[in-house]
Amino acid sequence: MKYDSSIETDGRRRLRRAGVIFVACVCGWFVMQLEILGVRMLAPHFGSAVYVVTGSVIGTFLLSLSVGYMLGGWRSAQRQSRRNLGLNIAAAGLWMGLLPWMTEPVCDRVFDLGLDEKWGSLLAALILFAVPTVLLGTVSPTVVRWLTTCSADSGWNAGMVLAASTVASFAGCVVTAFYLILYSMRLTLWVSGGALMLLGAGLALLPSVWRKQDA
Numbered sequence: 001m002k003y004d005s006s007i008e009t010d011g012r013r014r015l016r017r018a019g020v021i022f023v024a025c026v027c028g029w030f031v032m033q034l035e036i037l038g039v040r041m042l043a044p045h046f047g048s049a050v051y052v053v054t055g056s057v058i059g060t061f062l063l064s065l066s067v068g069y070m071l072g073g074w075r076s077a078q079r080q081s082r083r084n085l086g087l088n089i090a091a092a093g094l095w096m097g098l099l100p101w102m103t104e105p106v107c108d109r110v111f112d113l114g115l116d117e118k119w120g121s122l123l124a125a126l127i128l129f130a131v132p133t134v135l136l137g138t139v140s141p142t143v144v145r146w147l148t149t150c151s152a153d154s155g156w157n158a159g160m161v162l163a164a165s166t167v168a169s170f171a172g173c174v175v176t177a178f179y180l181i182l183y184s185m186r187l188t189l190w191v192s193g194g195a196l197m198l199l200g201a202g203l204a205l206l207p208s209v210w211r212k213q214d215a
Helices: 006-044 049-074 079-111 117-137 138-148 151-178 185-205
Strands: none
Touching: 006 049, 006 138, 006 151, 006 185, 049 079, 049 117, 049 138, 049 185, 079 117, 079 138, 117 138, 117 151, 138 151, 138 185
């Protein structure tokens, strides 16, 4: 029987597409998980008033994601985008794993500056959460470019990636708020950080799987 190479090509293409969307979903999950945990991390130091939850934590994540989107869109056109994105994800995971040791010293230092709870909580949120959120924000524009082979596909690919990652964020929000927040926050951050580091290492170190994304 004659071997049809197009079957393998189509299969690899579908596998790569599923893998790319999986990366976006995982990072969407952990962005929202970190946002939920961020409220709990700041609450013992600044309380849980609306200006802490919405103004400081949510505001920090929105601003950081916007910076990450711009940075990701710019760097997605560069060579070695797969390696760069893998390093971004791994660095975000490392930062997340270090947060249990960073939170109290950072909040204590902010209090020493004499800021009130509004601006103090905002500064603490920026210091603690801006870096990993910016790094994870680079994922969506990068994977959209990976999936787009022609301009006619760009809108569909962008919508699909954003929809999938947002659904994953919703799942991360529900699971974290309903279940994970009841258990050890330190352990949750360690496991989450380790998972992101493994994902980032997989992107950066497996060129045979992600060869198409190196250009």
